[in-house]
Amino acid sequence: MSTSELLVTPAQRDRAVEILQEMYADGRLTHLEFDTRLELALKARTRSDLNGSFDGLLARPVPTYAPVAFTRPAPIQGYNGGGRGLGMVSHWLGYPTFFVGPALMVATAGKSNPVVRKHAVEALNFQLTALAAFALAGIATGITEGFTGFLFPIIGLVWFVLTGIGGLAALVGSEFRYPFAVRLIR
Numbered sequence: 280m281s282t283s284e285l286l287v288t289p290a291q292r293d294r295a296v297e298i299l300q301e302m303y304a305d306g307r308l309t310h311l312e313f314d315t316r317l318e319l320a321l322k323a324r325t326r327s328d329l330n331g332s333f334d335g336l337l338a339r340p341v342p343t344y345a346p347v348a349f350t351r352p353a354p355i356q357g358y359n360g361g362g363r364g365l366g367m368v369s370h371w372l373g374y375p376t377f378f379v380g381p382a383l384m385v386a387t388a389g390k391s392n393p394v395v396r397k398h399a400v401e402a403l404n405f406q407l408t409a410l411a412a413f414a415l416a417g418i419a420t421g422i423t424e425g426f427t428g429f430l431f432p433i434i435g436l437v438w439f440v441l442t443g444i445g446g447l448a449a450l451v452g453s454e455f456r457y458p459f460a461v462r463l464i465r
Contacts, residue, residue, distance in 0.1 A: 283327035295320040295329055302336060362394030366449030369399035373442045378406035385464070398449045400464050405445065405457040407464075409438045 299320060303313040316332045323329035365388050372380025381403035389396030416430040441457055448455030 283325065285326050287323055287326055287329050291329060292320060292323060295332060362392045363450055363452050365392065365395040366398030367446040369395060370402045370442055370446035370449055373402055373406045378403055378410060381406055401456060402445060403464055404462045405441065405460040408460045
């Protein structure tokens with residue numbers, strides 16, 4: 280008697296059903312195929328019948344990648360070279376001049392140094408966004424007859440803190456981007 284004529288156990292049928300369910304979940308079977316093969320597996324009496332429910336299918340999906348062992352993440356890479364000091368100045372010029380200082384940095388030092396330009400453009404976009412936020416808060420305060428005046432100190436605090444953080448981030452050489460900036464200037 281060959282092994283294909285051996286009777287299958289309920290545990291073998293259950294395992295075949297589990298494998299078919301995995302294949303259906305993986306998308307390797309359509310709903311109609313799944314129903315048909317499930318019926319064959321549940322009615323199987325011999326190994327040959329049970330194996331027939333898997334005709335044309337691979338038992339396991341072929342991996343599309345090779346798993347890699349755990350490696351430590353690379354340390355944060357700062358950029359070296361000039362421009363960090365002027366990048367800081369680009370951000371911090373927003374304090375006394377609002378958007379005018381960063382715009383001047385883009386137009387002058389930003390032409391010769393890409394690091395300074397990147398920070399100056401980021402600072403300029405943030406300062407313009409802050410100006411728009413202050414203007415919208417003013418309009419809202421006028422419309423609501425002073426009810427939304429509480430927005431000014433909140434916007435001012437966020438502007439003050441983020442401008443300082445931007446300057447410090449430029450000084451230490453990180454790739455800083457303001458979280459609340461509409462990037463109009465590229």
